[in-house]
Amino acid sequence: MRPDIPEASTSAPGAEDAPAEDLVRSLAETHPTVAPTTTLAEALPLFDRCGAVCLAVMACDGPDDPPRLIGSVHHIDVLRALNQALEQTAAEEHG
Numbered sequence: 112m113r114p115d116i117p118e119a120s121t122s123a124p125g126a127e128d129a130p131a132e133d134l135v136r137s138l139a140e141t142h143p144t145v146a147p148t149t150t151l152a153e154a155l156p157l158f159d160r161c162g163a164v165c166l167a168v169m170a171c172d173g174p175d176d177p178p179r180l181i182g183s184v185h186h187i188d189v190l191r192a193l194n195q196a197l198e199q200t201a202a203e204e205h206g
Contacts, residue, residue: 135183139167145184146170151193158186 143157144167157166165185169178 132180135165135167136180138163138165138183139169139180142166144169144178147181151189151196154184154189155193158189 142161142163145154145157147168147170149168154166163186165183167180168182168184170181171178
């Protein structure tokens with residue numbers, strides 16, 4: 112199972128629940144970043160390693176384009192999404 116981080120778990124810059132954009136940009140310079148296609152399994156170790164409560168979500172439009180900030184993802188939201196995926200898998204297995 113390789114669930115991606117759900118779009119609902121990310122906050123676009125300027126969204127009401129998003130951290131300040133300058134904070135996210137600062138995090139992107141000093142901490143690992145994730146892509147929109149990063150899986151839960153890939154994101155969790157990044158949070159564990161760096162200890163941040165949120166990570167910047169960066170995207171590239173093309174191979175020669177610089178990454179751009181498209182939002183942030185919070186550790187708690189990744190944990191909730193993983194828990195939901197595990198519950199769904201367990202329900203499917205136990206019918």
